[in-house]
Amino acid sequence: MGYMLNVGERSDPNVEVHKFYSGAVLAVCLLALVFQAFLHKYGRWSELIDLPLLVTIYFGVSRRNPVTGLFLGGTIGILQDALSHDNPIGMYGIAKTIIGYLASSIGGRIDTEHPLSRFALVFFFFHFHQIILAITQRVLLNHSAPLFTLRLFLDSLMTAAFAVPLFALLDRLRRPS
Amino acid sequence: MIDTYSRHRPLALLAIVVVAQVLLLAFQIKGEHDVRMIRYWAVALVTPLERAGTWSFSKVGGAWGGYVGLRNARAENERMRTELDQLRLRNRELESQAAEVQRLSTALNFRNAHTEAGMLAAQVIGSSADPTSHTLFINRGEHDRLRVNMGVVTPDGIVGKIVEVLPNTAQVLLINDKDSGVGALFSASRTHGVVRGSGDPEPRMEYVVNDEKVQAGDAIVTSGEDRIFPKDFPIGTVESAKPGSPFQVIRVQPSARLDRLEEVLVLLTQQEVVFKKPEVPVAAGAEAAGEPAAGAPRAKTAMANPSAAPQ
Secondary structure, eight states: OHHHHSOOSOOOTTTOOOOBOTTHHHHHHHHHHHHHHHHHTTOGGGGGOOHHHHHHHHHHHHHOOHHHHHHHHHHHHHHHHHTSSSOOTTHHHHHHHHHHHHHHHHHTTSOOSSHHHHHHHHHHHHHHHHHHHHHHIIIIIOOOOOSOOHHHHHHHHHHHHHHHHHHHHHGGGBOOO | OHHHHHHHHHHHHHHHHHHHHHHHHHHHOBOTTSOBHHHHHHHHHHHHHHHHHHHHHHHHHHHHHHHHHHHHHHHHHHHHHHHHHHHHHHHHHHHHHHHHHHHHHHHHHHHHHOTTSOEEEEEEEEEOSSTTOOEEEESOOGGGTOOTTOEEEETTEEEEEEEEEOSSOEEEEETTSTTOEEEEEETTTOOEEEEEOOSSSSOEEESOBTTSOOOTTOEEEEOSTTSSSOBTOEEEEEEEEEOOSSBOEEEEEESSOTTSOOEEEEEOOOSOOBOOOOOOOOOHHHHHTTOOOTTOOOOOOSOSOGGGOOO
């Protein structure tokens, strides 16, 4: 726990890029999608947490490579669309592509190791992700999706709170430098 | 330049990936008219370019065509003007022919309706060179069995009588000539008189006493006493009437258009002819008394005018 509360390794955009064990990124992404789909059938409570979004943000800020981040986010988003019932493929893909790119860009500029910064990062990315989704649905699908609601606010708090221990857990998959 | 490229490569890739996914969405989504959005976007993207291209080509083509066309405009204008004049001329000819057909048709119907006397259609081919004389020349003559004193009529009314016969031409004395005279009577009052020409366009009815009430518009018909025209055939109407000494001065407006004659009918018989009147119910008493039915044709072999004997 102290490890999580410490400032930890200082993020240096010019030098430090976290590497992970072989297959860890792929496995975590797949598990996130599986869990998201698996837990959904046990109740609406699972909608409070967006695991694929958390995984996108984490690996984006960890790899600090915008190209990798956008491709990873796009892949995760398209797979998430493919596993949904009536979502056209590309809707979550667009949103997570942008999130992946932004997370990777920000990861090299601010401290993303501190729990509070992680909490804030996830909170804002959640809402930004929702805005992108709403705009996409309004423009392309002609659906009146909400940009911001109280329910979304609570969801973002839940997701951000869940992200702190999750990110700490995923830190164990980093290959020691 | 390489630094710029490498600096903006992630952003470019982001744009490419996002656009690719947007296109993927557009391929799946159908709009309001059940048309895939990708198709809708493609058409919307291409259509303005096509319109601009069409507009440009039409402007350029129009300008070039205008220049080239202008060079031939004058010649074509002249050609079309000439053609128009020819068409107008042809149109007038056709109108004239149509009017002639109409007149001839009227004359034919008149002849067919009155089979009591033989009639021969003739065309007016000339008039008198003397302005004080009212005569016509027609294209029928002795070879067509015409004789002097045969009556000449139109469906509207009497015209005159033949005064000279040549082999292929005949001269007609009109009723408004000063040497003409036609036995006449008022259709309503049955008062007799003589319609005589005076040299003016309108003949006059003479020998009508001042006591006789005559009004403008009264119909004047032939009496048949001159044995030239059938009885009760229209001559004209009263144009004006005023007391005179010793008889009234009555001007007559001829029924036939004596100044616009083109086709006439020549009565080939020199016997007294009465045209049939429209059939009317005959009173039982009159029929029992043995009176002939009204309008029945009767012909007399005796000639009242020796000068009109056939030659």
